[in-house]
Amino acid sequence: MAVLTLAPLAAFTDNYIWMLHDGSQALVVDPGEAAPVRAALDAAGLRLAGILVTHHHGDHVGGLLDLQPRLQGQVWGPAREVMPLPFVPCKAGDSVELLGQRFRVLDIPGHTAGHIAFHLAEPSDGSAPILFCGDTLFSGGCGRIFEGTPAQMWDSLQSLAALPGNTRVCCAHEYTLSNLRFAQVIEPGNAELRDYRSWCEAQRADGQPTLPSSIAQELAINPFLRCAQPAVRAAATQHQALAEDADGVSVFATLRQWKNDFR
Numbered sequence: 385m386a387v388l389t390l391a392p393l394a395a396f397t398d399n400y401i402w403m404l405h406d407g408s409q410a411l412v413v414d415p416g417e418a419a420p421v422r423a424a425l426d427a428a429g430l431r432l433a434g435i436l437v438t439h440h441h442g443d444h445v446g447g448l449l450d451l452q453p454r455l456q457g458q459v460w461g462p463a464r465e466v467m468p469l470p471f472v473p474c475k476a477g478d479s480v481e482l483l484g485q486r487f488r489v490l491d492i493p494g495h496t497a498g499h500i501a502f503h504l505a506e507p508s509d510g511s512a513p514i515l516f517c518g519d520t521l522f523s524g525g526c527g528r529i530f531e532g533t534p535a536q537m538w539d540s541l542q543s544l545a546a547l548p549g550n551t552r553v554c555c556a557h558e559y560t561l562s563n564l565r566f567a568q569v570i571e572p573g574n575a576e577l578r579d580y581r582s583w584c585e586a587q588r589a590d591g592q593p594t595l596p597s598s599i600a601q602e603l604a605i606n607p608f609l610r611c612a613q614p615a616v617r618a619a620a621t622q623h624q625a626l627a628e629d630a631d632g633v634s635v636f637a638t639l640r641q642w643k644n645d646f647r
């Protein structure tokens with residue numbers, strides 16, 4: 385069985401278009417622009433077998449029309465959102481067969497109302513699971529809530545947090561360092577967070593991505609997945625005078641609003 389290669393293609397200033405290929409066929413996720421995809425396909429002599437889209441924002445779909453002539457397959461996207469070209473509508477429980485792999489679709493509303501994720505639980509080459517989560521989960525942070533509610537976003541993040549720890553988390557933006565600066569304000573005593581930030585700083589200084597992350601890594605350092613931790617609760621309650629027994633959603637909503645205003 386062919387080995388699968390997973391790679392982030394840099395786009396715009398801080399987007400990643402994820403590519404997965406088996407040496408002959410490729411899929412890409414959220415092609416906000418076409419040029420980086422065409423270049424990667426040409427460089428490795430790959431056929432574009434399919435495109436996955438997590439949500440309707442322009443920096444995730446802007447390259448679709450330009451890629452259409454290269455596409456020898458379909459586009460799979462969120463059933464509850466509008467896209468610039470015909471696509472196969474996907475919702476929770478659906479699966480997508482592509483490159484001989486089966487991706488399970490998850491509904492993860494919050495950033496947008498119809499945002500979905502694609503989870504490959506068992507890559508055929510025996511490598512770790514893969515999650516394409518768009519703008520919902522970032523390393524050290526999470527997406528802004530544009531169309532949903534904090535409770536929806538919280539539920540979405542909880543469903544991602546429940547995936548196997550070794551799942552490779554393919555986020556659509558390189559926001560890690562900025563997120564970790566905020567995370568350390570929330571949890572200054574988290575040693576794993578400190579070490580991870582050092583590693584990420586070295587990666588970026590070297591021009592390398594900090595991604596993919598993993599679910600286990602995020603559970604250890606991402607405050608938005610750690611709302612039940614005493615230190616995170618304490619920081620949130622102190623910031624916004626929350627009740628001692630505030631629930632996870634309230635802690636989460638406080639952190640999200642705090643991060644919106646954080647410089």
Ligand SMILES: [Zn+2]
Binds near residue numbers: 439
């Ligand atoms: Zn977005």
